[in-house]
Amino acid sequence: MTTRMAVLGAGSWGTAFAMILADAGSRVTLWGRRPEVVDAVNRTHTNPDYFPGIALPAGITATVDPAAAVADAEFVVLAVPSQTLRANLAAWAPRIGPQTVLVSLMKGVELGTAKLMSEVIAEVTGADRDRIAVVSGPNLAPEIVRREPAACVVACRDETVAERLQLACHTAYYRPYTNVDVVGCEVGGAAKNVIGLAVGIAEGMELGDNTKASLITRGLAETARLGLAMGADPLTFAGLAGMGDLVATCSSPLSRNHTFGANLGRGMTVAETIAATRQTAEGVTSCRSVLDLARRHRIDMPIAQMVVDVVHDGKPPQVVVKELMSRSAKPERR
Numbered sequence: 571m572t573t574r575m576a577v578l579g580a581g582s583w584g585t586a587f588a589m590i591l592a593d594a595g596s597r598v599t600l601w602g603r604r605p606e607v608v609d610a611v612n613r614t615h616t617n618p619d620y621f622p623g624i625a626l627p628a629g630i631t632a633t634v635d636p637a638a639a640v641a642d643a644e645f646v647v648l649a650v651p652s653q654t655l656r657a658n659l660a661a662w663a664p665r666i667g668p669q670t671v672l673v674s675l676m677k678g679v680e681l682g683t684a685k686l687m688s689e690v691i692a693e694v695t696g697a698d699r700d701r702i703a704v705v706s707g708p709n710l711a712p713e714i715v716r717r718e719p720a721a722c723v724v725a726c727r728d729e730t731v732a733e734r735l736q737l738a739c740h741t742a743y744y745r746p747y748t749n750v751d752v753v754g755c756e757v758g759g760a761a762k763n764v765i766g767l768a769v770g771i772a773e774g775m776e777l778g779d780n781t782k783a784s785l786i787t788r789g790l791a792e793t794a795r796l797g798l799a800m801g802a803d804p805l806t807f808a809g810l811a812g813m814g815d816l817v818a819t820c821s822s823p824l825s826r827n828h829t830f831g832a833n834l835g836r837g838m839t840v841a842e843t844i845a846a847t848r849q850t851a852e853g854v855t856s857c858r859s860v861l862d863l864a865r866r867h868r869i870d871m872p873i874a875q876m877v878v879d880v881v882h883d884g885k886p887p888q889v890v891v892k893e894l895m896s897r898s899a900k901p902e903r904r
């Protein structure tokens with residue numbers, strides 16, 4: 571029987587993931603806020619705002635009505651900006667069935683509460699952790715909609731649920747691996763956006779590959795340190811949701827976080843950079859909540875701190891680089 575999927579959020583990743591699900595054989599209803607986007611998906615099978623010229627599969631229909639989207643859905647896939655999840659989900663939750671699996675595509679940490687997206691989902695819907703899943707990994711949406719090969723991690727505490735979702739999103743170009751480490755995948759996804767900003771800043775300052783590789787590696791070290799303190803499996807950080815996503819974000823001009831950082835490193839102000847960024851660069855807000863999370867777990871994250879200093883406290887990138895390099899000497903693994 572054909573699986574019924576709802577994807578809530580018709581932006582870049584919601585649209586690309588809906589394409590994956592439809593290509594894998596599901597019937598997909600895509601919820602969008604804007605009637606003109608929904609109309610374009612239904613009439614022309616395209617989402618011209620995000621992916622002009624890309625034909626979407628016929629198995630996708632769109633709606634502005636969240637109740638119509640989630641009715642009878644086996645999986646409800648959440649693809650809105652992290653900081654909007656709580657308010658959006660509070661409105662959608664009464665319509666979502668008690669057996670429905672809730673899937674987070676989001677890579678952020680809630681500001682103020684320092685909660686992971688799976689925690690926000692559990693809190694707002696009351697859903698058991700066994701039916702909350704996360705998809706993460708090196709998945710730049712503009713490459714996915716061109717059906718270029720990529721892999722991802724599908725994580726759920728209940729492995730059989732992860733396997734159902736794996737089957738539902740497995741296509742010739744998209745290869746999902748299961749994992750039960752939801753926390754590790756979420757920490758990896760949120761922190762890589764922050765490290766991506768740092769690497770972008772370095773690139774904008776015309777610093778070279780040694781600098782970028784050092785930031786990526788030490789960025790992964792501080793991410794893993796936080797994840798371990800939260801009970802994550804250390805090996806998750808060597809996988810697609812850790813190293814994999816970090817490499818994609820830190821090396822690609824398609825990454826919004828990387829590009830945001832590069833603009834700052836080149837000397838644009840934060841306000842100018844925000845004005846130039848049309849889509850969601852999660853790390854810009856989440857650098858503060860990731861740092862908050864780290865403080866709550868008494869973990870030192872000097873690179874995330876440097877990003878907060880530049881993005882929110884107006885410190886010049888040249889100053890934070892000097893500060894990072896003049897920290898006291900320490901062993902690599904502590």
Ligand SMILES: NC(=O)C1=CN([C@@H]2O[C@H](COP(=O)(O)OP(=O)(O)OC[C@H]3O[C@@H](n4cnc5c(N)ncnc54)[C@H](O)[C@@H]3O)[C@@H](O)[C@H]2O)C=CC1
Pocket residue numbers: 579580581582583584602603604649650651652654658675676677678709710711712848849850852
């Ligand atoms: N774009 C990508 O390549 C990938 C994105 N992600 C994650 O997916 C999540 C969604 O990102 P994108 O789809 O890229 O963002 P986007 O900015 O392209 O789209 C966000 C969508 O959410 C909708 N939305 C609903 N309520 C909103 C509100 N209150 N305020 C603003 N927008 C609202 C917007 O209309 C828009 O359609 C983020 O957490 C991101 O980190 C994860 C993997 C890949």
Ligand SMILES: O=C(CO)COP(=O)(O)O
Pocket residue numbers: 677707708709710711763766815818819824825826827828850851852
């Ligand atoms: O998460 C992503 C790739 O895996 C997308 O990265 P950006 O949000 O920086 O574009």
